[in-house]
Amino acid sequence: MRKIITIITFLLLTILTFAGTIRNVKMSGANLTVDFSGSAKPKYKINYDEYNKLIFLEFPESKLDTKVNEKNFKNKYVESLQVVNYGGSVGFFIKLNKNISYNGALKGNDFVVTFNDKSPKKQFTIAIDAGHGGKDPGAIGFKKYYEKTVVLAVSRYLRDELKKDFNVVMTRDSDRFINLSERPRIANRAKANMFISIHANAAVSSKQNGVEVFYFSKKSSPYAERIAAFENSFGDKYGDKSNSIAQIMGELAYKKNQEKSIGFARKTTNALASAIGLKNRGIHGANFAVLRGFNGPSVLIEVGFISNQGDLKKITSPTYQKKMAQEIAKQVRDYFY
Template identity: 50%
Template sequence: MKRHLVFLLTILVYTLSFSQLINLKGIRFNGNPPQMVIDVEGVIKPRFNIDYDEASRLLFIELPGTEAGSNFKSQVLNGNYIEKVDVVKYANSTGIFTFLNKNVNFQTSYRTDPVRLVMDFSGKGDEKEYTVVIDAGHGGKDPGAVGFNKYLEKDIVFSVANYLRNELVRDFNVVMTRSTDDFVSLAQRPRTGNKSKGDMFISIHANADQSGNGTGFEAFYFSKKSSPYAERVASFENSFGAKYGEDSSDIAQIMGELAYKKNQEESIKLGENLSSTYARKLDMKNRGVHGANFAVLRGFDGPGVLLELGFISNENDVWKLKQSKYQQLMAEEIADNIRKYFY
């Protein structure tokens, strides 16, 4: 009888201990290694369910049979892995809605001493879906346009190209047609893009005119037909090939007619959006979008634009073109439009 009573009491204690809600003490974030940690009071491991929606990048963690403490609060984060965390406290469970940044992997595990549920985050590395080719115009023995106070086009566009690479590298594979102050032929630039199977070609330049009155931003896409103005700009850029021993007319259009039309439509769309937002953000004149027979765009097998960031020959434009804070702003605006194009 006594043994029977002890057994019943043991079962009762065991049942009561597991009928109580598990207390979640709080949620915290680590940077190195990147983690989201859910701390648990006591030694009991909570059960959990996980669901992930790749389209919205929403990671949902449900912890049934738990009671979240006051330290469980929704948070907006400015990190490389987590964008925002929303915590919902239900009667007998806790829901944690975690919005991940793009190209993030995660793994979940229990840790003990103390008990905690840990989400480890990491980047996807080479699994990025799209490749963007950044072409910094001119370079090396080719200075490009020489502008106001003898600022060189090759230096300004190379600096903006590097800022742009830094802006894009988290979300895209990025290929640079030149990574140093070296001369790269017009033919080699699109060849590099095609070899890397690039999805978009961004050629960065700065405009110039003899009067010094020209001002503003403009975008160009590849077209067999062009206006007299666009033809002059393309002839100027293409002439640097001949100047350094290259016949740019030898760069063949490798796209078929259907691909040419499709790439042209996509390039116009990107150029129009970018012209509008860039001019507004940089407080510069919007000179619009033009089609012209640029050699570097003609040789690339995909959508592409050639961007004239401003007039290096204009005193007001070059004041912005030479400053790193404005170069960063230019890169951010170009990157934002590229993200909107793909995503």
């Protein structure tokens, strides 16, 4: 009998001496604390799977003496936490969110994982120019839909998308009037790396439809000339003589920016046409007042025809507007990263 008691005492002592006991697991701010208070200094192993953003933290010869409600550990750092008790060890699977790094260390008898937000500093600035606004409604389509309203909605969705990876400046974020020449100036002042002007097309024939993207060119085809003349006319109409807008770009910069704009324009029109199911009207170079004077690649996207029933349905639908913004943002990301 005494022998049995000795063995039991020995076993108990073994457990008490060598087992770390986790009394509490808590998340506060950027710290996840595994509290071993009152027990021996814990042993631990920590591994990190970069691809899956998964930390595996193991405490051998330990037991869990607390209830962990895993759902409460989801926050801006942690996507998920799973605690597994197995064979005398306790394992923590901590899946990190995007752009989060971590540090794990013993602090006294606690093990503390500290998370850091390492999202890279946004390097590039994109200028979004919602066409028209205020007293200038732009084109007016079926059921009195205004171009200025449609393009502001798309521009706002585009801002929300781009803000994830870029600094964003908007030439207007409300229904207000801004001169054509002021728009590239706003972008230049913000040191924008790209200028995206959002417009909607209109035609006398309600059969005309589709998406097309313009880049700045001193020379235009007769068709592109017509579109540019239409968009530029709003400048003249509201007292901003488009021919008074200075051409501040040098010849070399002009050629370089044009080349970049063409590549971006082509990808964007293809992406929009296929994702939204719009007719692909291609890309065109034209002398747009609003693109003149911006020091970088710039495009003017005519997202569809406000004068066509089919296009109108899509370009006024928040679902499609958001989808368009996502497609444009995807092209911007591909361009810069």
